[in-house]
Amino acid sequence: MVSTSFGTTLVAVEGSTYPVALAADLTGLGAAVSAVLPPGRVVVVTNDVVGPLHAARAEASLRGAGWDPVRITLPDGEAHKTLGTWQGLVEDVLALQIDRRTPVLALGGGVTGDLVGFAAAAILRGLPFVQVPTTLLAMVDASVGGKVAVNTVHGKNLVGAFWQPRLVYAPFDVLDTLPDDEVRSGLGEVVKHAVLSGEDALAQLEADRADLNARSHEALARAVRASVACKAAVVAADPRESGVRATLNLGHTLAHALESVAGYGRLRHGEAVAIGLVAVTAYCERRGWTERGLARRIEQVCAGLRLPVAPPLDLDRSALVSAVAFDKKRDRATITLVVPAAPGRVELRSLPLVEVPALVDVLFDSRPQGPSPSPSA
Ligand SMILES: NC(=O)c1ccc[n+]([C@@H]2O[C@H](COP(=O)([O-])OP(=O)(O)OC[C@H]3O[C@@H](n4cnc5c(N)ncnc54)[C@H](O)[C@@H]3O)[C@@H](O)[C@H]2O)c1
Ligand SMILES: [Zn+2]
Numbered sequence: 001m002v003s004t005s006f007g008t009t010l011v012a013v014e015g016s017t018y019p020v021a022l023a024a025d026l027t028g029l030g031a032a033v034s035a036v037l038p039p040g041r042v043v044v045v046t047n048d049v050v051g052p053l054h055a056a057r058a059e060a061s062l063r064g065a066g067w068d069p070v071r072i073t074l075p076d077g078e079a080h081k082t083l084g085t086w087q088g089l090v091e092d093v094l095a096l097q098i099d100r101r102t103p104v105l106a107l108g109g110g111v112t113g114d115l116v117g118f119a120a121a122a123i124l125r126g127l128p129f130v131q132v133p134t135t136l137l138a139m140v141d142a143s144v145g146g147k148v149a150v151n152t153v154h155g156k157n158l159v160g161a162f163w164q165p166r167l168v169y170a171p172f173d174v175l176d177t178l179p180d181d182e183v184r185s186g187l188g189e190v191v192k193h194a195v196l197s198g199e200d201a202l203a204q205l206e207a208d209r210a211d212l213n214a215r216s217h218e219a220l221a222r223a224v225r226a227s228v229a230c231k232a233a234v235v236a237a238d239p240r241e242s243g244v245r246a247t248l249n250l251g252h253t254l255a256h257a258l259e260s261v262a263g264y265g266r267l268r269h270g271e272a273v274a275i276g277l278v279a280v281t282a283y284c285e286r287r288g289w290t291e292r293g294l295a296r297r298i299e300q301v302c303a304g305l306r307l308p309v310a311p312p313l314d315l316d317r318s319a320l321v322s323a324v325a326f327d328k329k330r331d332r333a334t335i336t337l338v339v340p341a342a343p344g345r346v347e348l349r350s351l352p353l354v355e356v357p358a359l360v361d362v363l364f365d366s367r368p369q370g371p372s373p374s375p376s377a
Contacts, residue, residue: 005221006172011144011232013164013239020144020228022221025173026057029132030065036167037103037128039066043093045116046107047076050134053177058107058132069105070096074112081111081151083159089119093127103128103166109135109182110142114157117148121163131168135178136186136220137270139170140193140227145235162240170224172217181268183215187305188270192250192277193227195298196234198344201226202301209304247346250338251277254363257323261315267308274307275363277340283362284339289349291342311363320360325353 006022021032033042042062046055051073059069072092074085093104104127106116113131120129133143149160175183194201204222205212211219231248238245254276259267267275282295299309324335334350337359341347351359 005218005225007225009225009228009232011164011168011228012236013146016164018164018166018168020168020170020232022139022170022224022228023172024217026054026061026132026171028061029058029169029171030061030063030067032167032169033062033067033103033105033130034065037130038101041068041070041096041098041102042130043072043096043098043102043104044069044107045072045074045089045104045112045119047074047112049076050108050112050174054134054174055107058105074115076111078111078151081115083150083152086115086119086150089115090123093119093123098123098127100124100127103130105130105132107132107134108138109133110138113138113142114148114160115150117146117163117165118150118160121148121161126163129163129165131165133168133170134174136175136183136224137189138186139224140186141189141231143168143170144228144231146239147241172221175215175217175220184305184307185268185270187212187223188268188273188277188302188307190223190227191298191301191305191307192248192273193230194301195277195281195340195343196247196250196346197226197230201230202297202343205301206304209301212305246336246348247338250340250346251280253324253335253337254279254320254359257320257360258311258315258363260323261319262312266312271308274302275309275311278302278309279362280337280359281340282365283359284337284341286362289339289341289347294340294342315363317357317360317364320363321357324356324360 006024009020010017011020055071062069104116104120106113117129120127131143133139146162146164148163149157152158194205208219234245234248251273255272258272258275278299281290281298284290285295302309334352337349337351339347339349
């Protein structure tokens with residue numbers, strides 16, 4: 001069957017554009033890279049989970065299009081998204097005696113893309129960068145928009161740059177090896193993008209629920225395409241995050257607090273986003289800022305995609321209040337809340353810190369529990 005969901009979206013940023021190509025598999029990678037860069041040496045950077053699964057096919061495709069790939073393998077995991085790993089990578093790339101035209105290609109999830117992109121931004125003051133996202137989260141979020149960074153002991157993503165890729169190539173067959181909970185985590189951001197995009201995107205998610213749960217490539221590609229279109233539009237309007245890009249933080253004020261209070265690894269990012277999205281919408285509905293029924297609808301979409309819609313019950317309320325109040329987006333006596341007024345219509349509001357406990361309380365209302373965040377199956 002010929003697919004209709006794959007295809008290319010152009011992202012326009014600061015006077016240039018780059019393609020985000022959604023493809024059935026890795027076979028077209030080499031040709032896609034050759035369409036934007038002249039063939040020569042290419043540094044393929046992956047990690048020790050993704051490399052053994054997918055790098056050989058990526059490299060075969062690159063060779064077939066006239067490229068000479070050299071592979072560098074990083075250790076897997078967010079714990080390695082550090083300045084130490086970054087420095088080692090920079091030294092390893094320079095040891096290959098590359099020149100300023102040599103592209104660096106990130107093959108992996110958001111951790112790989114962020115780290116490799118930040119190395120590409122710095123080496124010889126900037127090497128061409130290609131993203132090949134292999135997680136759903138990286139396809140719908142991390143690989144698009146040009147934010148690249150590493151973590152420090154002071155917090156996540158605190159050292160980085162804006163460095164746009166020359167190409168994003170998303171191959172859907174690689175998702176077959178991705179664990180279910182990683183797919184679910186990506187779906188949390190998909191729902192967020194659908195709320196930001198509007199009625200059509202939300203209705204499409206509702207219609208695709210069963211196919212998404214079955215991990216159909218067609219349905220996943222439809223979801224990624226809609227997400228990329230949403231993020232591309234926001235990034236084009238605000239490439240350096242000085243205004244409207246903050247709307248991408250919808251649901252994230254509570255999500256970040258939930259992740260930090262639950263403790264590392266207990267809630268996946270996208271799961272925390274789903275819980276945060278439902279709760280913030282319910283809160284805004286109560287305040288009269290959101291059309292009636294939207295919270296219930298988002299809750300049903302999330303639960304239908306097996307995302308949790310309420311936090312684990314043992315989380316400490318006062319710890320959550322402190323975590324929300326001290327979110328890095330805090331501006332003195334207020335926090336900035338992204339308010340979903342209706343599908344496709346969001347606004348930013350300053351919320352006084354005294355209102356934060358009421359916002360957190362919504363998390364613990366007696367709304368129906370969604371599936372457990374970490375099913376044992
Ligand atoms: N730059 C941005 O705008 C932006 C946006 C959102 C998130 N991020 C960053 O992205 C990171 C999270 O990304 P993530 O969720 O992709 O995490 P990740 O890169 O750690 O990937 C999750 C896990 O899946 C494995 N994996 C990746 N692809 C696989 C595949 N096809 N088959 C089997 N296993 C596979 C990885 O090795 C890892 O163990 C965070 O560091 C976050 O800060 C960045
Ligand atoms: Zn997020």
